Amino acid sequence: MPCMDSHTVGGYRKQDIAATTSGTSCRLATLADAEPISALAIQVFLDTYATEGVRPDLAREALSEYSREQFEQRLQDPGRTFVLATLGLGLLGFAEILVDPQPSPIAGDAGAELVRLYVQPRAQHAGVGSGLIAQAEAIAAQAGAAGLWLTAWDGNTHALGFYEHLGYSDVGQTSYTMQSQSFGNRVLYKVVESLSDSQPLRPASSGPSATT
Numbered sequence: 001m002p003c004m005d006s007h008t009v010g011g012y013r014k015q016d017i018a019a020t021t022s023g024t025s026c027r028l029a030t031l032a033d034a035e036p037i038s039a040l041a042i043q044v045f046l047d048t049y050a051t052e053g054v055r056p057d058l059a060r061e062a063l064s065e066y067s068r069e070q071f072e073q074r075l076q077d078p079g080r081t082f083v084l085a086t087l088g089l090g091l092l093g094f095a096e097i098l099v100d101p102q103p104s105p106i107a108g109d110a111g112a113e114l115v116r117l118y119v120q121p122r123a124q125h126a127g128v129g130s131g132l133i134a135q136a137e138a139i140a141a142q143a144g145a146a147g148l149w150l151t152a153w154d155g156n157t158h159a160l161g162f163y164e165h166l167g168y169s170d171v172g173q174t175s176y177t178m179q180s181q182s183f184g185n186r187v188l189y190k191v192v193e194s195l196s197d198s199q200p201l202r203p204a205s206s207g208p209s210a211t212t
């Protein structure tokens with residue numbers, strides 16, 4: 001199973017970062033990862049949302065919000081952490097977390113925010129997403145957040161089912177404005193617990209760290 005072994009501790013998959021049976025592993029991102037993160041984000045965004053062709057608004061959103069420059073800026077934000085799932089040199093997916101407690105759109109549900117969780121289409125359904133989200137939860141808990149919250153487009157039934165399967169509660173609704181159009185989003189929340197035996201993730205051996 002990517003990033004994790006198959007045991008569970010306290011409701012989470014026990015982390016086994018160093019060795020995995022599949023060859024997939026997790027690490028923190030560095031600034032040098034901006035380009036592959038950007039390319040993967042555009043691929044997954046279009047695969048998920050451009051289900052009836054690439055509309056101009058979707059193209060603009062993908063090329064502006066998910067550009068290499070945008071990810072370079074986010075990678076240098078000290079409050080933001082990126083966890084990558086990799087197979088050798090290849091990027092399979094990433095989780096982007098705003099680590100310090102963030103006010104959620106739902107009053108009273110502050111916590112770290114899972115900003116994005118993207119897995120390359122051909123790597124989906126193989127445990128990569130759940131491995132990344134377990135890392136995000138551990139990072140949130142280690143930072144002192146009571147919970148992890150996220151928003152998901154209400155038409156993304158696959159992602160909503162995935163989060164529900166992993167114990168996230170639907171706590172309300174909000175909206176997301178993309179290229180002047182508003183889309184309904186669900187707000188999902190889960191209480192997180194610290195793992196006493198978790199190994200801290202590290203960035204690749206060279207390059208500036210994404211977290212300072």
Ligand SMILES: CC(C)(COP(=O)(O)OP(=O)(O)OC[C@H]1O[C@@H](n2cnc3c(N)ncnc32)[C@H](O)[C@@H]1OP(=O)(O)O)[C@@H](O)C(=O)NCCC(=O)NCCS
Nearest residue numbers: 117118119124125126127128129130152158159161162165
């Ligand atoms: C949503 C996403 C991150 C899931 O990642 P993934 O790697 O395919 O998910 P996993 O293989 O880790 O699935 C984990 C578990 O969730 C279950 N699951 C996945 N989708 C599910 C669904 N729609 N309903 C119920 N359970 C689901 C799997 O069966 C698996 O269960 P198991 O661990 O008991 O076997 C991935 O599909 C993705 O990147 N989608 C496109 C981008 C996106 O929508 N991101 C979320 C935006 S909010």
